[in-house]
Amino acid sequence: MMEGFSSTLEVRYTLQDTVEVIAQLELATGTKFVVLQKQKFYGNPDWIPTSKGRIYWEHPGPEDGISIPIPFDGQPFMFVGRKVLGCHQGVDKDKERKARRIEEKHKDGTAGRIVKQRKTRISKKVNCPAQIYSLQIAKFPEYEIPGNTARDRRESAKRLKDDLANNIDVGYNIIYITKLPLLTDHEGHLISGEAIRPPNLVTDERDILIEKCAQVSQTISNATNIVRDGPYLKDLLSTLQQVQNSVLEHVSSEEIAEIEESIGKQEYNPDMNEVTIEIEIEKQENTEFNQCE
């Protein structure tokens, strides 16, 4: 990982390692990425720096874009190439092309022979926005500057360009910086067996249902405290575990981790005594519920 960057940035020194990082991501998430764009020299060992290449000291990158910001670290660098991969269920970039092809087909049909309407296949593209952005840069450590002044930059860049122009052997390190998407960046399709979530309910309706679920859970919890029938409790536990599993099936692995973490925190919560007291009070208040049983 690169210091000062988002945790999704991976830095590697060979193409093979970079390919491996992407392969591991695909394996871990059950996703597949296809090349949206690849520049000529990305991963190309034939690339050599020339005096015509632009020298950078930093690269801010657009705020809302997917590009990778490269902070100043004293060493000048050049862009070698970039590669952008998109989730294979991402944007259908050939949509217009397909439409054109169908239109042309129609024209052909009216110009003589009868064209039978064929059942159209369903595209797997669901506009998933997840993308991998990989940059290949070449850093020149021999031209590192101690400070970050305009004068230092100018002098060092000039020295580097002169050396390149005079065919002096300039040492450089190839670096691949790859920005990986998070699981939450995927939309509208399966990830590692996760069920496709139906469209979210209107917030109000959802809130009401959550509230009702909470009430039922609370009632069960309160009533369970007073049940003395051992075999029944055993059956109840089994049923509740099934319900729990069913609920967790509708929650992502990250959310489960959050829940588990919060449960872990509660064990050390000094306020837990207050919760216990509340339950004790509720137990007394629920004698009415007990009588109804």
Add this chain to the structure above:
DNA sequence: AGACTTTGTACAGACTTCTA
């Protein structure tokens, strides 16, 4: 069932637009 056709997808490179 196998051959043929159509459609969807993938890749690469050229071209265009935008920006510092």
Add this chain to the structure above:
DNA sequence: TAGAAGTCTGTACAAAGTCT
């Protein structure tokens, strides 16, 4: 004006649909 980023287009291939 150079180079990053975005768009377009040609080509190839695989898979599904259709025909015989």
